[in-house]
Amino acid sequence: MSVSTSSSTSSTLSSPMSPRVSERPVMLDCQELTRVYSEGPQDLTVLDRLELTVRAGERVAIVGSSGSGKTTLLNLLGGLDRPSEGRVVIAGEPLSLLDEAALGKFRNRYIGFVYQFHHLLAEFTAVENAALPLIIRGQSKKAAEKRAMQILERVGMKARADHKPGELSGGERQRVAIARALVTDPSLVLMDEPTGNLDQTTAATILALMDELAKESACAFVIVTHDVGLAAHQDRVLRLEAGKLVEQPPAP
Numbered sequence: 001m002s003v004s005t006s007s008s009t010s011s012t013l014s015s016p017m018s019p020r021v022s023e024r025p026v027m028l029d030c031q032e033l034t035r036v037y038s039e040g041p042q043d044l045t046v047l048d049r050l051e052l053t054v055r056a057g058e059r060v061a062i063v064g065s066s067g068s069g070k071t072t073l074l075n076l077l078g079g080l081d082r083p084s085e086g087r088v089v090i091a092g093e094p095l096s097l098l099d100e101a102a103l104g105k106f107r108n109r110y111i112g113f114v115y116q117f118h119h120l121l122a123e124f125t126a127v128e129n130a131a132l133p134l135i136i137r138g139q140s141k142k143a144a145e146k147r148a149m150q151i152l153e154r155v156g157m158k159a160r161a162d163h164k165p166g167e168l169s170g171g172e173r174q175r176v177a178i179a180r181a182l183v184t185d186p187s188l189v190l191m192d193e194p195t196g197n198l199d200q201t202t203a204a205t206i207l208a209l210m211d212e213l214a215k216e217s218a219c220a221f222v223i224v225t226h227d228v229g230l231a232a233h234q235d236r237v238l239r240l241e242a243g244k245l246v247e248q249p250p251a252p
């Protein structure tokens, strides 16, 4: 897969990748990111001036105990929620400068999401679901479905492409959701437990696909997971603790 060259940022990124991660362009940058929930009787500071930088082609796992704020962080990174303070910058664009309409376009252009509840459309087949982001972007149904079929093949779902979500297993639906996230050649993919429903063999296929994408394109991954094996497979593992990310050294 290659990153589309329709913007200046992406065209920079589609040139051969520097082998050294530290020399690659910054794809995601969070500074002083703070999220305080004020809905309950007491304010709850879930993220507290958190810092995170992820470069092109880099894969970062985020781990942390239940309630530590992993979902809150992913929602802020994807522009689904706004921070109380601080900022999220993706591919050079501060999300705070975008209104809701511009944010929707930006997400479609730059971000792929794989969330625990994959929200596939029940009335659409696997290939129609996977093609949807491209159709929203203005591509013809034919071109979008052709591209979607290529990705479905890579996640081992070509043979089931004409089935609707209700006729697919949990793991198959997850793979369709992954195909839908990758179909646009995003700059950043945000994943919440991407292998949660998958058996070991299928999970290994998905891991291999992520490896290829990170190498072939400039795609950066942020992956929230409880799966120790999946986390250890990424370039870095960060633990969310007391509202901040701390580097977790590799297991001995």
Ligand SMILES: Nc1ncnc2c1ncn2[C@@H]1O[C@H](COP(=O)(O)OP(=O)(O)OP(=O)(O)O)[C@@H](O)[C@H]1O
Residues within 6 Å of the ligand: 037, 038, 039, 040, 044, 046, 064, 065, 066, 067, 068, 069, 070, 071, 072, 073
């Ligand atoms: N809309 C909200 N209003 C108030 N509190 C919230 C809201 N959303 C989440 N929280 C609280 O913020 C904290 C972090 O929640 P979050 O869902 O981000 O954690 P998590 O690390 O993803 O947990 P898990 O691993 O269990 O999914 C929790 O204490 C949760 O109860």
